[in-house]
Amino acid sequence: xxxxxxxxxxxxxxxxxxxxxxxxxxxxxxxxxxxxxxxxxxxxxxxxxxxxxxxxxxxxxxxxxxxxxxxxxxxxxxxxxxxxxxxxxxxxxxxxxxxxxxxxxxxxxxxxxxxxxxxxxxxxxxxxxxxxxxxxxxxxxxxxxxxxxxxxxxxxxxxxxxxxxxxxxxxxxxxxxxxxxxxxxxxxxxxxxxxxxxxxxxxxxxxxxxxxxxxxxxxxxxxxxxxxxxxxxxxxxxxxxxxxxxxxxxxxxxxxxxxxxxxxxxxxxxxxxxxxxxxxxxxxxxxxxxxxxxxxxxxxxxxxxxxxxxxxxxxxxxxxxxxxxxxxxxxxxxxxxxxxxxxxxxxxxxxxxxxxxxxxxxxxxxxxxxxxxxxxxxxxxxxxxxxxxxxxxxxxxxxxxxxxxxxxxxxxxxxxxxxxxxxxxxxxxxxxxxxxxxxxxxxxxxxxxxxxxxxx
Amino acid sequence: xxxxxxxxxxxxxxxxxxxxxxxxxxxxxxxxxxxxxxxxxxxxxxxxxxxxxxxxxxxxxxxxxxxxxxxxxxxxxxxxxxxxxxxxxxxxxxxxxxxxxxxxxxxxxxxxxxxxxxxxxxxxxxxxxxxxxxxxxxxxxxxxxxxxxxxxxxxxxxxxxxxxxxxxxxxxxxxxxxxxxxxxxxxxxxxxxxxxxxxxxxxxxxxxxxxxxxxxxxxxxxxxxxxxxxxxxxxxxxxxxxxxxxxxxxxxxxxxxxxxxxxxxxxxxxxxxxxxxxxxxxxxxxxxxxxxxxxxxxxxxxxxxxxxxxxxxxxxxxxxxxxxxxxxxxxxxxxxxxxxxxxxxxxxxxxxxxxxxxxxxxx
Numbered sequence: 001x002x003x004x005x006x007x008x009x010x011x012x013x014x015x016x017x018x019x020x021x022x023x024x025x026x027x028x029x030x031x032x033x034x035x036x037x038x039x040x041x042x043x044x045x046x047x048x049x050x051x052x053x054x055x056x057x058x059x060x061x062x063x064x065x066x067x068x069x070x071x072x073x074x075x076x077x078x079x080x081x082x083x084x085x086x087x088x089x090x091x092x093x094x095x096x097x098x099x100x101x102x103x104x105x106x107x108x109x110x111x112x113x114x115x116x117x118x119x120x121x122x123x124x125x126x127x128x129x130x131x132x133x134x135x136x137x138x139x140x141x142x143x144x145x146x147x148x149x150x151x152x153x154x155x156x157x158x159x160x161x162x163x164x165x166x167x168x169x170x171x172x173x174x175x176x177x178x179x180x181x182x183x184x185x186x187x188x189x190x191x192x193x194x195x196x197x198x199x200x201x202x203x204x205x206x207x208x209x210x211x212x213x214x215x216x217x218x219x220x221x222x223x224x225x226x227x228x229x230x231x232x233x234x235x236x237x238x239x240x241x242x243x244x245x246x247x248x249x250x251x252x253x254x255x256x257x258x259x260x261x262x263x264x265x266x267x268x269x270x271x272x273x274x275x276x277x278x279x280x281x282x283x284x285x286x287x288x289x290x291x292x293x294x295x296x297x298x299x300x301x302x303x304x305x306x307x308x309x310x311x312x313x314x315x316x317x318x319x320x321x322x323x324x325x326x327x328x329x330x331x332x333x334x335x336x337x338x339x340x341x342x343x344x345x346x347x348x349x350x351x352x353x354x355x356x357x358x359x360x361x362x363x364x365x366x367x368x369x370x371x372x373x374x375x376x377x378x379x380x381x382x383x384x385x386x387x388x389x390x391x392x393x394x395x396x397x398x399x400x401x402x403x404x405x406x407x408x409x410x411x412x413x414x415x416x417x418x419x420x421x422x423x424x425x426x427x428x429x430x431x432x433x434x435x436x437x438x439x440x441x442x443x444x445x446x447x448x449x450x451x452x453x454x455x456x
Numbered sequence: 457x458x459x460x461x462x463x464x465x466x467x468x469x470x471x472x473x474x475x476x477x478x479x480x481x482x483x484x485x486x487x488x489x490x491x492x493x494x495x496x497x498x499x500x501x502x503x504x505x506x507x508x509x510x511x512x513x514x515x516x517x518x519x520x521x522x523x524x525x526x527x528x529x530x531x532x533x534x535x536x537x538x539x540x541x542x543x544x545x546x547x548x549x550x551x552x553x554x555x556x557x558x559x560x561x562x563x564x565x566x567x568x569x570x571x572x573x574x575x576x577x578x579x580x581x582x583x584x585x586x587x588x589x590x591x592x593x594x595x596x597x598x599x600x601x602x603x604x605x606x607x608x609x610x611x612x613x614x615x616x617x618x619x620x621x622x623x624x625x626x627x628x629x630x631x632x633x634x635x636x637x638x639x640x641x642x643x644x645x646x647x648x649x650x651x652x653x654x655x656x657x658x659x660x661x662x663x664x665x666x667x668x669x670x671x672x673x674x675x676x677x678x679x680x681x682x683x684x685x686x687x688x689x690x691x692x693x694x695x696x697x698x699x700x701x702x703x704x705x706x707x708x709x710x711x712x713x714x715x716x717x718x719x720x721x722x723x724x725x726x727x728x729x730x731x732x733x734x735x736x737x738x739x740x741x742x743x744x745x746x747x748x749x750x751x752x753x754x755x756x757x758x759x760x761x762x763x764x765x766x767x768x769x770x771x772x773x774x775x776x777x778x779x780x781x782x783x784x785x786x787x788x789x790x791x792x793x794x795x796x797x798x799x800x801x802x803x804x805x806x807x808x809x810x811x812x813x814x815x816x817x818x819x
Contacts, residue, residue, distance in 0.1 A: 016717065023713035030706040037699055048691050051684035052513070057621055065589060065626050067574055069556045069646075163679040235679030315621035321513030328509055329692055332502055332773045333699070339491050339765065340703040344710060346487030351714035353480045402706075406698040410691060440476060 006382050016355065017387065023351035024391030024433065025398065027344035028425050032399025034337040035424065037406055040415030042330050046267050048411075049326060050101055054160040054263035055318045056300055058083070061311040063260075082107075082258035083310055085246070090306040091264070092147040095291065096299050099267045102159025105259035107138040107249045111198040111224075113188075113242065134184060135241040136198055138249020138259075141170030141179070160263040161234070168192040168230030173245050178226035181239035185231045197225035198242065198252060224252055262310075264303065268296040270323030296323075345428065349436030352384055356440040368449035377441050384433040392429030396422050463742065470725070470746050481715065482754045485792055488711035489758025490765060493788040495700045497766040501778040503693050507654050508547065509774070510689070515552070515649035516681040517663060522674045531555070531644035532673055534632070537579070539669065540650070544662045547653040553579045553632060556646045557639040559605040561593070561628055567602065574627045575603055577635015577645075583612035586627050587619035603630055603638060610634040656686035708795050715799025719743070731811035743800055751796030755789035762788065 010017050060081035083105075091100055110133035140156035147153055157164060171177035180190050190196065226244055233239060250256050269275070275295035279287055291298050296319045300312040359380075366376050400421075404414040471478060510516075519540075521530040537553050555577035560570030571593060585595045595601060595614055602611045610630060618624050636642050652659050659682060666675040677683075722743065729739045763780045770778025 019713055019717045023710050023717065026706050026710040026713060030703055030710065033702050033706070034699060037695070041695065045688075045692070048688050049684070051687045053680050053684070065571070065573060065592065066623070067558060067572060068623060068626075069558070069574055161680070163683040235676055313621040313625070317514050317620055317622060319621070321510070324512045325506070325509050325688070328773055329506070332498075332696070332769075335769050335773060336495065336498075336696075336699055336703070339494055339769070340707070343487045343491035343703075343707050347484045347707065347710040347714050350480045350484035350487070351710075351717055353483075354477065354714060354717050357474070357476050357480065402702050406695070406702060410694045410698060443476065 002379065002382070005379055006386065009383055010386075016358075020351050020355045021387050021391045021394070024348050024387060024429060025395035027348040027351075027432075028392045028395025028429050029398040029402065030340045030344045031428060032396045032421060032425050033402040033406070034340040035421050036400060036403040036415045036418065038330075038333040038337045039418065039421065040403075040407065041333060041411075042326075043267075044407075044411045044413070045326060045329060046269075047101075049322045050265055050267060051162055052318050052322060053162060054102075054104075054265045055268065055296055055315050055322065056264035056266060056303065057313045057315055058262035058264060058303065058307060058310045059313065060260070061309050063311075081309075082255055082260055083262070083307065085250075085257050085259055087307050088262070089145050089147050089153075091303060092145070092151075092153055093149070094299075094302040094306055096266065096294050096302060097147075099294050099299060101265050101267060102155045103262055103264040104140050104143075104155065104157045104160045105246060106261040106263065107246060107253060107255065107259045108241075108261075109136055109249075109253050110134065111136050111252065114197045114199060115188075115190075115194070135237070136249060136252070137238065137241050137243045138246040138253075139243060140173075140246055141166075141243075143173060143246075157263075160265045164232055164234045164238070166230040166232050168228075171226075171229050171243070171245055173247065176226050176248070177229045177245070179230040179232045179243040180228050181241045181243070182231045182233040183239040184241065185228075190228055190231075192228055192230060194228045195225055196228060196242070198244075199224060224248075264312075266296065266299050267294065268299060268319065268323070269294045270327045271295050271297065271319070341428070345432045348429070348432045352387075352433040352436035353440050355384075356380060356437045364449040380437060380441060381434060384437050385430055388429040388433045389426060392426040393422075395429070396425045399425070463745070466742060467746050467749065470742070471749070478750075481750050482757065484711050484714040485751060485754025485796055486758035486761065488707045488795060489755045489788050489792040490762035491707050492704055492791055493759040493762025493784050494766040494769065495703060495762075496788060497763055497781055497784045498769055498778055499696055499700050500781060500784075501766070501770055502696060502773070503655075503689075505770075505774045505776070506689060506692060507658075507685075510681075510685045511651050511653050513681050513685070515651045516659065516678050516685065517650040517652050517666070518647055518674075518676055518678055519650065519666065519670065520647040520674045520676075522672060531641060531646055532648070534579075534636075534643050534645045536670060536673065537645075537648060540648070541662070541665065544652055544654050545658055549653070549662075550651045552649045553645045554647050554649065555632060555635045555639060555641065555644060557605065557635070557641075559603050559638060561589075562602050562604070563593075563595075563599070565602050565609055565611065567604075570602075570604060574623075575605070575635060575638070576624075576627050576629040577632040577639070578629040579632035579645075581631030581633075582616070582629050583614055583631065584616045584618045584629050585614050586625040587617055588625040589628060590614075590617045601628065603628065603634075605638045606640070608638050608640070610638050656682070656689060659685075708791070711792075711795050712799040715747070715796055716802050719747075719800045719802055727811040744797055747796045747800035748793050751793035752789065754796065755792030758792060759785050759788040 060083050062081045085105060088103070088105065091097070091103055094100075113134045142154060142156045142158050144152045144154050156170075158170070166179060167182070168179070171179055178196065180196070184190070226242075226248070232243060244252075246259065250258060274290065275293065275297060277286075277290070279290060279298070279301055282290060291302065296314050300314055304310060304312045363376055363380075366379075367373075371379075400417045407414045519532070519536065521532045534553060537551060540549065540551055542549055557575055557577075558572060559575040560567070561573045561575070562570040573589060583601070585593075585601065590596070595617070597614055597617060599614050600611055601614055602609060604610075612630055612634065618629075630638075632645070636644060652662050654662070659677070663675055663677055726739055726743070729742075730736070734742075763784065767777045767780060770776060
């Protein structure tokens with residue numbers, strides 16, 4: 001009988017039910033779209049922030065103080081300490097290896113720049129910049145690292161410094177190729193396809209830079225000529241430098257298998273007060289919780305553990321700026337979601353209240369026929385719940401489609417539909433419709449059937 | 457005119473007849489208007505705030521000397537600092553000037569061993585030591601630090617230890633005038649760092665203004681930050697616009713559906729009016745006027761609530777209350793009225809209703 005009454009109510013007034021259902025579905029679509037976008041967007045935004053480039057800097061622990069002004073390091077190349085390149089694949093073995101989206105080692109020193117290869121200019125007569133040396137940066141353009149678990153990982157400055165634009169192409173790792181900074185190229189009239197050679201000098205004028213014997217010897221052996229493959233514009237001191245493959249730089253500097261700086265770009269969680277604490281002062285369970293959150297400092301900590309002798313520093317400017325903006329944007333999105341949920345709930349509640357109010361006559365009739373208030377209430381509640389489940393389900397589907405549209409348009413990737421959202425939405429729909437109908441129902445239960453049936 | 461007086465009397469009657477229904481309609485319309493007003497107000501404000509927030513990344517534009525000869529550091533006149541436009545679109549540009557040189561640093565004025573470091577003369581004046589440098593040389597806050605260069609000496613008391621993860625960790629910064637005396641370069645600076653707020657377009661415009669103003673200097677954006685900012689800004693503002701648009705459209709539809717639901721139950725009233733000789737057009741006009749009035753009331757109430765809500769939201773997110781924008785108010789009220797009328801519009805179909813069948817309780 002109960003079921004018959006419920007189904008009958010749907011069959012008798014399909015348009016009314018459709019409208020209430022539509023209001024419900026639309027309200028829940030708002031809620032679903034807003035919820036799935038803000039659930040999904042946090043991670044994606046964190047990825048977007050990697051456009052800022054590296055947020056961690058690895059340097060040798062026992063290094064001497066760098067004396068660098070305007071991109072020129074005034075230290076002799078054999079001063080200071082280096083780190084072994086062979087340790088780098090270990091970066092992809094740390095707990096947060098999936099968060100590390102790129103790293104690039106740097107070996108930097110200065111050398112004399114000559115036009116032409118040793119073969120065409122046996123006496124190196126074509127020196128450019130007669131009185132000074134240019135800075136030479138050995139690094140990875142696009143390099144594949146074989147990780148200990150057998151996978152390959154493509155990384156290099158392309159990943160860590162996405163704002164570097166190369167006109168032409170990056171050097172290939174095993175060829176005698178280089179990329180020249182745009183300003184240097186413009187000043188010296190270097191173009192893609194030109195050949196340059198690099199040579200160390202015994203005594204560099206006006207600075208303390210000395211290239212060690214080995215570097216000189218190797219360059220004389222004729223290994224140090226490079227074909228320009230691209231011009232790089234960076235907006236920084238690299239525009240006055242020559243970029244060569246790391247391996248070639250190691251040979252020139254006589255530092256085989258070594259590097260001096262490593263830039264790491266990692267997706268992180270914005271630091272809160274807990275994240276900023278010093279791991280040395282934490283209790284074991286706190287330390288565990290700390291290292292299980294991808295704070296930039298806990299990633300730095302785990303990198304430090306796989307790279308012995310290294311000092312891992314957080315590039316505060318990037319990491320903190322990123323964390324701050326990210327936190328703000330996330331809060332903003334959550335509040336927008338909250339506002340949307342609230343509006344949807346109010347509108348849906350109003351709609352179900354309206355649907356109860358208009359059925360006063362029916363309620364009066366039922367009561368006149370001897371139905372108790374509880375009976376009437378549970379009948380209406382069952383109807384509303386049925387509507388909530390159907391409307392909520394439809395609204396969820398529409399909302400997911402909308403979220404997909406927004407996600408694809410803005411991030412190029414659709415958010416994953418999540419079961420949690422479905423449960424929350426259907427639950428919310430049920431609560432809101434019941435609450436919305438509860439008020440008029442309570443008033444309805446106080447109705448005397450007679451005046452209602454008389455139409456008063 | 458008695459006809460008009462009658463019209464308003466009927467409307468009053470329609471509105472007052474059922475308090476519960478009135479409340480429900482106002483709730484639905486008000487909720488829609490509140491969300492519209494809050495989101496519209498917040499959206500404009502949030503985008504502007506976001507660009508301010510990006511300034512926590514620090515400087516994004518550099519003015520340096522045009523480098524005629526790259527191994528040799530060249531300098532600029534510090535008078536440039538006064539000529540920089542100090543605001544962009546009403547927001548303050550902060551400028552910091554630096555003069556870099558190599559100097560010796562030690563704990564006392566007559567050091568047995570001084571360490572060679574990069575010294576940055578800095579304006580606004582500071583006396584800070586980089587974290588790594590401080591750790592290596594054992595400097596703490598309040599210590600006196602001596603910097604010397606070619607027998608010229610200056611000292612200051614350390615006010616802070618800088619930990620940036622960048623080159624500043626290995627440098628000492630002292631007031632600019634002391635630096636200029638030490639380096640024997642009075643009135644000269646190496647570069648100026650500017651922190652320019654505003655949208656990516658505004659920053660680019662500002663840079664081209666500077667480039668025209670200082671043809672001898674090299675004005676360039678710090679691309680790492682300007683490019684990333686532009687990219688992130690576009691994404692976030694796109695996301696915000698899209699979310700707000702979706703929420704607004706759906707809220708409007710949702711309110712409309714609720715309103716239609718309410719309107720449908722007026723069948724009896726329409727039937728009665730038609731039965732006693734009301735022309736369809738007049739009856740319709742009556743109901744649309746009622747809807748418009750409700751929309752106005754709901755809109756005014758809701759928009760007020762919404763603007764208050766956005767002020768609170770702005771405070772919660774950015775720590776600064778969102779500035780209420782007056783244009784948002786009429787826009788959201790107008791939108792609400794439109795939605796209310798659109799919601800009542802299905803009554804048009806009731807024109808075809810035969811009063812008799814309604815009274816019999818059919819349809």
